[in-house]
Amino acid sequence: MGPFAPIAFADVEHPCAQQSPLRAYRFIPPATPPLFARRKRQQSHVSSFHAHDIWTAHSISKACVSYQYFGDAADKWGKTYVYYAPIRSSDWTIAIVFPEEKLFDDLNRLTLEAATIGGIGLLAALPIVLLIGSSISRPLCALAQANERIAQGALDVPLPTLNRGDEVGLLTDSFAAMQSALRQYIDQLQAATAAKERLESELRIARDIQMSILPRPLPLEAQRTFALCATLVPAREVSGDFYDFFMLAADRLYLVIADVSGKGVPSALFAVATKSLIKAKAHDRFDPAAILTEVNAELAADNPSNMFITVFCGVLDTRSGELIYTNAGHNPPILLGTDGRARWVKSQPQVLLGVMDGVCYRSDRANLLPGERLVLYTDGLTEAKNGQDELFREARLLAALESSPRQELGGLLAGVLGQVVTFVGAAPQADDMTLLAIEYRGYMAPVRTEIGPSDASSAH
Numbered sequence: 001m002g003p004f005a006p007i008a009f010a011d012v013e014h015p016c017a018q019q020s021p022l023r024a025y026r027f028i029p030p031a032t033p034p035l036f037a038r039r040k041r042q043q044s045h046v047s048s049f050h051a052h053d054i055w056t057a058h059s060i061s062k063a064c065v066s067y068q069y070f071g072d073a074a075d076k077w078g079k080t081y082v083y084y085a086p087i088r089s090s091d092w093t094i095a096i097v098f099p100e101e102k103l104f105d106d107l108n109r110l111t112l113e114a115a116t117i118g119g120i121g122l123l124a125a126l127p128i129v130l131l132i133g134s135s136i137s138r139p140l141c142a143l144a145q146a147n148e149r150i151a152q153g154a155l156d157v158p159l160p161t162l163n164r165g166d167e168v169g170l171l172t173d174s175f176a177a178m179q180s181a182l183r184q185y186i187d188q189l190q191a192a193t194a195a196k197e198r199l200e201s202e203l204r205i206a207r208d209i210q211m212s213i214l215p216r217p218l219p220l221e222a223q224r225t226f227a228l229c230a231t232l233v234p235a236r237e238v239s240g241d242f243y244d245f246f247m248l249a250a251d252r253l254y255l256v257i258a259d260v261s262g263k264g265v266p267s268a269l270f271a272v273a274t275k276s277l278i279k280a281k282a283h284d285r286f287d288p289a290a291i292l293t294e295v296n297a298e299l300a301a302d303n304p305s306n307m308f309i310t311v312f313c314g315v316l317d318t319r320s321g322e323l324i325y326t327n328a329g330h331n332p333p334i335l336l337g338t339d340g341r342a343r344w345v346k347s348q349p350q351v352l353l354g355v356m357d358g359v360c361y362r363s364d365r366a367n368l369l370p371g372e373r374l375v376l377y378t379d380g381l382t383e384a385k386n387g388q389d390e391l392f393r394e395a396r397l398l399a400a401l402e403s404s405p406r407q408e409l410g411g412l413l414a415g416v417l418g419q420v421v422t423f424v425g426a427a428p429q430a431d432d433m434t435l436l437a438i439e440y441r442g443y444m445a446p447v448r449t450e451i452g453p454s455d456a457s458s459a460h
Helices: 057-065 105-151 167-212 265-281 288-301 393-403 409-424 453-459
Strands: 008-010 035-038 068-074 078-086 093-099 226-233 241-249 252-260 309-317 322-328 334-336 342-344 364-367 373-377 433-440
Touching: 105 167, 167 265, 226 241, 226 409, 241 265, 241 433, 252 265, 252 373, 252 433, 265 288, 265 309, 288 309, 288 322, 334 393, 342 393, 393 409, 409 433
Parallel strands: 008 035
Antiparallel strands: 035 093, 068 078, 078 093, 226 433, 241 252, 252 309, 309 322, 322 364, 334 342, 334 373, 373 433
């Protein structure tokens, strides 16, 4: 037998019936593609046949219902495919039978050839792929190792040299540029840190110097008629505020408090210069107006930075309690009476020091009674802000002083500062805060003790 199924002629009385009898078969070796044909009501005789080489009546009945049928036609060919269709001009149905092996022979051969060629190509390309991957991975591994050492602080580690214009070369160039920029940044940071440390050290030294030039407590023998206390809290390392007090004579106490515009080193230098000028001009002079007039002339004549300073300057007669004072644009002092009530000490409005030359300042007078306290301050207290941008203001300062009027002076000033700090909270300190308080006790004549003959002899 050839590759196709034989031609079979069948005469089926009712082929579409489920029990249609198959009357006769005859097998002929095919010279052309095999055909299976059926003709209605035509008898034929089959000379010989084998059971495994024919279709059953049931299969033929299916052929009358559909145009396609797929099934096992014979064990000899294995699985076969049948295509059939009726001939419209006759009662015949024609069918073509193809063994599966022959039908897919070319396709299977093509698939095998393609798989073989693909496998050979894959095996041939594998060394090339490994070579290309190695050429990419090797420099990346070297670059990763170098960057790991750079991350550990070794900024001088050489990066791998790659003369290639692909992405790996661009990545290497980028890392080299980053390494150079990082090295420069570290050098600049170290230089800036060293400069900052030097500056901070110098500012600490300047702060210590500035605090050291503030007046020391007066001798106890000079404080028989008064008690005095002062404190200064800088907003930065150095302060633009200052205070001073010293005895001009046995019964004259000089007082001054000042606030320079701005903060920081320039204000501190201007404050030191002003303090030195005031102390130099105040020697043996009891009129604060004359002192400030001369100091202002010195400051205004040589003030290229156009800085200015507010000053309250006073001279207290410790015998009588008379206070002669001049207020050059400073906050008005507060007088805390023996009844615990606080009130302002009024003065004439006058120009700040250093603003203009040729200003003549005037003095005012007040009398302190025994037990009364005079409190001087700078605007760093009244203008202190909290987190809601609210100012402490003068009213709170008066209330803070009246809350403990008879407390000793150190405790009084500490209480005021504590209330300011509580009001401000976590907000940063915006300005220097300075307080100076003096309590007038009244004049007490020194007690002279007569020395008897026995005491005199024992003294010798």
